Amino acid sequence: MTTAAAIAMPMRPTITNRTSTDPSSRGLSTVARFRTRCATCNLRELCLPCGLQAQDMARLDEVVYTRKRVKRGETLYRSGETFESLYAVRSGFFKASVVLEDGRDQVTAFHMAGEIVGMDGIGTERHSADVIALEDSEVCVIPYGRLEESGLERQLHKVMSRELVRDQGLMMLLGTMRAEERLAAFLLNLSQRFVARGYSPNEFHLRMTRDEIGSYIGLSLETVSRLFSRFQADDLISVQQKHIRILDVEGLRAVMVHEQN
Amino acid sequence: MTTAAAIAMPMRPTITNRTSTDPSSRGLSTVARFRTRCATCNLRELCLPCGLQAQDMARLDEVVYTRKRVKRGETLYRSGETFESLYAVRSGFFKASVVLEDGRDQVTAFHMAGEIVGMDGIGTERHSADVIALEDSEVCVIPYGRLEESGLERQLHKVMSRELVRDQGLMMLLGTMRAEERLAAFLLNLSQRFVARGYSPNEFHLRMTRDEIGSYIGLSLETVSRLFSRFQADDLISVQQKHIRILDVEGLRAVMVHEQN
DNA sequence: CGTACCTTTGATAGAGTTCAAGAACGGTGG
DNA sequence: CCACCGTTCTTGAACTCTATCAAAGGTACG
Numbered sequence: 309m310t311t312a313a314a315i316a317m318p319m320r321p322t323i324t325n326r327t328s329t330d331p332s333s334r335g336l337s338t339v340a341r342f343r344t345r346c347a348t349c350n351l352r353e354l355c356l357p358c359g360l361q362a363q364d365m366a367r368l369d370e371v372v373y374t375r376k377r378v379k380r381g382e383t384l385y386r387s388g389e390t391f392e393s394l395y396a397v398r399s400g401f402f403k404a405s406v407v408l409e410d411g412r413d414q415v416t417a418f419h420m421a422g423e424i425v426g427m428d429g430i431g432t433e434r435h436s437a438d439v440i441a442l443e444d445s446e447v448c449v450i451p452y453g454r455l456e457e458s459g460l461e462r463q464l465h466k467v468m469s470r471e472l473v474r475d476q477g478l479m480m481l482l483g484t485m486r487a488e489e490r491l492a493a494f495l496l497n498l499s500q501r502f503v504a505r506g507y508s509p510n511e512f513h514l515r516m517t518r519d520e521i522g523s524y525i526g527l528s529l530e531t532v533s534r535l536f537s538r539f540q541a542d543d544l545i546s547v548q549q550k551h552i553r554i555l556d557v558e559g560l561r562a563v564m565v566h567e568q569n
Numbered sequence: 570m571t572t573a574a575a576i577a578m579p580m581r582p583t584i585t586n587r588t589s590t591d592p593s594s595r596g597l598s599t600v601a602r603f604r605t606r607c608a609t610c611n612l613r614e615l616c617l618p619c620g621l622q623a624q625d626m627a628r629l630d631e632v633v634y635t636r637k638r639v640k641r642g643e644t645l646y647r648s649g650e651t652f653e654s655l656y657a658v659r660s661g662f663f664k665a666s667v668v669l670e671d672g673r674d675q676v677t678a679f680h681m682a683g684e685i686v687g688m689d690g691i692g693t694e695r696h697s698a699d700v701i702a703l704e705d706s707e708v709c710v711i712p713y714g715r716l717e718e719s720g721l722e723r724q725l726h727k728v729m730s731r732e733l734v735r736d737q738g739l740m741m742l743l744g745t746m747r748a749e750e751r752l753a754a755f756l757l758n759l760s761q762r763f764v765a766r767g768y769s770p771n772e773f774h775l776r777m778t779r780d781e782i783g784s785y786i787g788l789s790l791e792t793v794s795r796l797f798s799r800f801q802a803d804d805l806i807s808v809q810q811k812h813i814r815i816l817d818v819e820g821l822r823a824v825m826v827h828e829q830n
Numbered sequence: 831c832g833t834a835c836c837t838t839t840g841a842t843a844g845a846g847t848t849c850a851a852g853a854a855c856g857g858t859g860g
Numbered sequence: 861c862c863a864c865c866g867t868t869c870t871t872g873a874a875c876t877c878t879a880t881c882a883a884a885g886g887t888a889c890g
Contacts, residue, residue: 406741408745409826412745414745431726466691467692472732475733478740479740480673482787484673487877487878523745526743534838791869794868797869798871835889839884839885842880846875846878848875850871852871853868854870859863859865
């Protein structure tokens with residue numbers, strides 16, 4: 309969708325001001341430094357989609373003044389917590405999930421670098437999902453109050469709207485697709501998103517378990533596993549554990565739309 | 570959720586300026602008249618949720634200057650059409666649906682009075698779903714460009730965020746619930762929404778067919794029909810065609826969360 | 831290097847779909 | 861006002877897909 313150039317992502321360690329949320333605790337040079345962060349960020353083409361203008365970028369720089377590291381297994385936020393900020397994933401991988409009263413839970417999204425997380429909290433001022441890191445990750449903290457004052461609402465609307473469209477797609481998947489179609493759609497979606505981030509479209513590493521995939525696309529983990537095996541037998545993909553290689557994109561696409569031939 | 574008073578909705582015929590989108594084509598008095606529309610609208614508590622302040626209401630009045638009638642079966646907009654406006658449902662009932670390449674379609678939402686429709690188009694400037702009236706309806710047209718200038722972004726964020734949370738709920742339903750749980754959840758949801766509009770929570774008229782219900786909650790129309798019959802046999806509801814009466818709310822709730830006892 | 835977690839694969843069963851046919855309803859026109 | 865037609869709804873029967881239960885094998889992480 310975005311014609312973002314294929315950029316490698318050399319994750320330089322960056323300064324670790326992980327917990328500090330008070331900008332006044334930093335010197336001027338640090339502030340200046342932060343000012344140019346977004347403009348030089350490798351993810352700038354993705355972060356607020358459709359690409360920000362130079363001046364927008366400057367605005368965003370003024371809003372984002374904290375980063376936060378989240379280790380694998382730790383939560384970024386939990387359902388019920390009061391909403392204060394959005395988060396832009398800088399590196400790593402997250403899953404979002406909701407829990408039903410009786411304990412059943414469902415993964416509602418996977419988030420990777422360049423995506424905005426936390427918009428579920430805007431409406432009620434409380435988060436409605438849990439967001440957990442599936443690998444050591446880092447996010448940019450975007451205090452919502454400041455964002456509202458920044459003149460970037462237009463961008464935010466777009467991001468939220470795209471999320472709504474994404475949800476439509478997932479509903480379609482959950483409501484009308486059969487198991488193999490679901491998994492094919494899932495793989496193709498992941499592939500696309502990796503491409504946009506400069507990774508290979510054909511070879512990637514799954515950050516989530518079969519159980520989490522199954523929860524996301526409405527299948528049991530056993531069915532997911534069996535389908536991986538079947539896809540491999542059909543030479544559509546090659547799987548070993550979490551390493552996936554897509555061998556036949558068109559074939560997968562055909563499975564997805566169920567072109568019986 | 571909203572503690573909106575139970576208001577009846579006497580749908581006065583109102584002036585029919587359905588196609589006119591040019592405000593200059595109207596006299597001053599007409600404009601003045603429109604100025605106070607939102608403030609006196611019966612749906613003001615619902616339309617932009619969380620209730621607008623008086624000054625916000627005035628702002629909205631300046632944005633909304635057209636209404637549009639949509640007859641049963643007609644479309645409000647179609648997937649692919651360029652996005653220009655949001656719509657506030659003033660009366661009637663709509664369904665939104667998306668179509669897959671191979672023709673399969675899925676209902677993604679039902680919209681009733683007081684709800685905002687069209688936010689799927691903001692991100693790409695094209696709509697991604699079809700919205701069709703299930704009965705003769707009327708909407709307030711909210712030109713998006715004007716809304717952006719109006720200072721009501723904050724409200725829009727909230728509406729969009731709530732839509733995201735709603736989608737989470739539907740995903741949960743589609744991904745983890747069994748047939749009877751889905752239908753129970755669907756009925757309880759409808760009931761709640763009717764209450765908020767001043768209608769009886771226990772007795773209402775379905776505007777959609779079994780097929781459309783099934784599409785929405787991921788079941789075949791036959792399963793929906795069978796479940797209606799079963800619920801009736803279990804004295805949870807009474808059904809005759811599209812007339813539904815809920816006899817045992819707690820019972821339905823128990824079905825939904827699957828409290829097996 | 832061991833243990834806990836994850837994955838794979840088989841066998842079985844059950845929930846829901848599909849196919850089919852008749853019934854009920856609602857709108858239309860004579 | 862009634863008869864007719866198309867659409868929607870109901871119900872049955874057979875089948876299919878996927879979940880569930882179970883057990884063994886593999887990995888990765890501490």
